Amino acid sequence: MAISESPPKRLLWLVAVGFFMQTLDATIINTALPAMAASLGESPLRMQSVVVAYALTMAMLIPASGWLADRFGTRRVFFFAIILFVAGSVLCAMSRDIRQLVAARVIQGLGGALLLPVGRLALLRSVPRAEFLAAMSFVAIPGLVGPLLGPTLGGWLVQYASWHWIFLINVPVGLVGCVATLRIMPDLRLTGQRSFDGIGYALLAFGMVAISLAIDGVSGLGLRQAGVLVLLVFGFAGITAYWLHAVRRPYPLFEPALFGIPTLSIGLLGNLFCRLGSGCMPFLVPLLLQVSMGYSPLHAGLMMLPIALAGMSMKRFATPLIRRNGYRRVLVINTSLVGLSMASFGLATPEQPIALHIVQLIIFGAVNSLQFTAMNTITLKDLDGSMASAGNSLLSMVQMLAMSLGVAVASAVLAGYTGVFGNATPLATLHAFEATFVTMGLVTLASAMIFWNLPPEARAVQPAQPEVSGQG
Structure with missing residues (x-):
């Protein structure tokens, strides 16, 4: 990493740790949901609000993050974000029912929503322009490590300690982050800023x-x-x-002229509808493995590793594929593959060899990773400097909103099929899961029609940009 001066390099580590906390907490909870449901006296099939509350709160606050940092200063806002995140984590661990837990997740989401945007803004104004891409690539690494580590760590903590520890582990990291913020984070703010809408x-x-x-x-x-x-x-x-x-x-808040850029408007709509389907997979798969197939929390967490590893491996092939075939062909074909790979989980049964399940997870992880890279880069590729910041913020908001809606839609579909098949036996619940995977796969498949409207000549002209939200 070619960051020459010590303060910017220390700042990189601080922002990276904040990003890691946010992405880890977005994924660590998924394998713990059945244990949390049992502890709180809820059905594991009705725990989606815990995930939705966090993602929706982040989507709400992201558009205001830049203005808050400019108004109150990056150091103060970043410090306050960590305090909120840690306080929310403690309240999550202390929750005694689902309502308290959802409220605590909202507080946690308020802090998480500010960590990456404010940290990225501090880097933008502190790191030399020539080194900014390298700096953002460094900060993006925890966005890949968090989802890789989260499900397995969550399963291990639930199995050998209790679900409360998936939140309490944030406390020491957050306290160190608070001290580091006061020493490292520059107090940057924009004078003469325009009024907030x-x-x-x-x-x-x-x-x-x-x-x-x-x-x-x-x-x-x-x-x-x-x-x-x-x-x-x-x-x-x-x-x-x-x-x-x-x-x-x-x-x-967002200039209407943004939506006059075809690649941005198509990319945003494609992101929304594609993630509406695929965004439910980190929620559904651990539930399927534990509720219908009898996996332990740790085993279910380990089964999520192939998705993350395949996704990381696919990153290196994304740009050559897009450069050779163009965005439209890649996204239309790959969106179809994502939808079909999701629907294939409708064939999953406990009797199938574990190797077959792993192959399914690897295929989904690879095509889903390519999908996120292609969707994100086509959305931002034609924005100039004056619109890049607003477009990036809008994309981050759409990503988190789609994640929230995806989990909510999948839960509603699962509830509907549970009403059809019943939940009196594991086999009936399995049939409900299978039908849900097929339905959400078809939702993703339908979004391929949106990407068909991309200009056929659009191709990657530079290496893919790092993920802006750590969700893929």
Whole structure:
């Protein structure tokens, strides 16, 4: 890593550790959900709100992260983000029911949402421009290590300690991070910044929350059809009101001109609908293995390793493939492969050889990794300097929103099929899981039609950019 001066190099490590905390906590919880459900007296099939609350809170706060850092300074906001994250972690460990746990995950998500954007902003203003790509590549490494380590560590802690420790391990790391922030993080802020679009932010956040709660309400909140319909109407009304507001405002949260760039608008829509399907896999697979196939938490966590390892191995092949075949061909074909690989889990049974399960996981991990790299780079590739920051923030928000909606949709689908097949026996629950995997695979497959609208001449002209959110 060619970062020459000591303070920027120490800053790199600080931002990388913050990113690691955020990505680790997004994945470590998945293998612990059945044990948490048993401890809290809940069904493991109704624990999706714990995942949704964290991802949705991050999606809400990401658009405001840049303004907060410019207004209060990067050091103060980064320090406060770590404090919130640690406090939320402690409250998660102390939770006695699902409502307390969801509320604590919201607090944790508030801190997690600020760690990467504020850290990335500090690097942007501290590291020489020629070294910024190398710096971001270094910081992106924990985004790959976190999902690699998270499920296995979560399974090990649940099996040999208790689920509370998946949150308590954040405390010592966070305390060290607080001390390091006060010593290393520069206190950067933007003087003469333009006013924050508070109305636009409120409309957009309200719309995202209402739509997500409506979908989650089908399976998790026990809302009746009328309540779900009302929430959906209010949610879409909030999104529409934001768009009408942004067109009239001189400095909106996201410039409407952004959506005039074809690759960005297609890339954002593709990200949303593709991740709506594939984003549920880290949630569904550990549940399937433990609830229907009798795997221990540690065994289920270890079974997630092939996905992460295949994803890391695929990164090196992404740019040559895109450069040779173009974004449209790669994304249309690969989106179809992602959907089919997800649907193949509908054939999974406890009697199948474990080697076959591992092959399934490897194939999904490889094509899903290529999908994320291609979707992210096509979305940002045509943005100039004035729009790059807003486009990157918008992409991060869409990624986390899609993750939240994906888990909520998959849970609603699983609840629906559980009503059809029942849950009185492991075989009935297995059939519900199988039908859910096929359905979510078809949802992903449908998003290939969005990528068909990309210009056929679009190709990679430089190495793929690092992941902006650590989700792939």
